[in-house]
Amino acid sequence: MFNPSRDQARRFLFDTWAKHKQNAPLTDLERMAFAVLARHPEYQVIVDTPDRYLDKDYLPEFGETNPFLHMNMHLAIEEQLSIDQPTGVRDLYRRLCEYTGDEHSAQHEMMDCLAEMIWQAQRSGTGPDGSLYLACMRRKAGLAEN
Structure with a gap:
């Protein structure tokens, strides 16, 4: 996932979660993403409803934490650690x-x-x-x- 757009990064998480729920095989990167999702049950409802959250903006000035940024930072760290x-x-x-x-x-x-x-x-x-x-x-x- 070299330089994905915001929507591509979010879709990757949505798709990974959907594949997990369908017991479909996951790629190595999807397994890493799933491990992040598994550690964050509070975000699972978000990745379970892509239509509701794909375009949602999270504004820090309103005290909102961006769950996609959070999960993707975990994923970036997992990738850093792996290499x-x-x-x-x-x-x-x-x-x-x-x-x-x-x-x-x-x-x-x-x-x-x-x-x-x-x-x-x-x-x-x-x-x-x-x-x-x-x-x-x-x-x-x-x-x-x-």
Whole structure:
């Protein structure tokens, strides 16, 4: 899924959930997405009703959390961990798991770092900086900066 549109990213989650419910075989990426969905039962009603949620906007100024952004950030982190990209992210994730005591909480800490890296890239007009991401993760894991 290289650079999907908002609708394509949402449809991927809808389709993955539908395939799971039909006991259809899932691709490796769909299995990753399903694992994210399984950890978030509060979002399953959303992926179960694509007609209602495909075009829904989630506005932070109204205190709304975007469940699709949340799930896709988990998926991005799962992909990063599967290939250890940026290099060292897998080890820092393990450290965060130890620090937080929970894999899901560790991923939420990583999400904060991922969002910060993306925001910095947008603000500066540059590409994402993996070193900023890893430095943020080190801080969250209580590790001293190198």
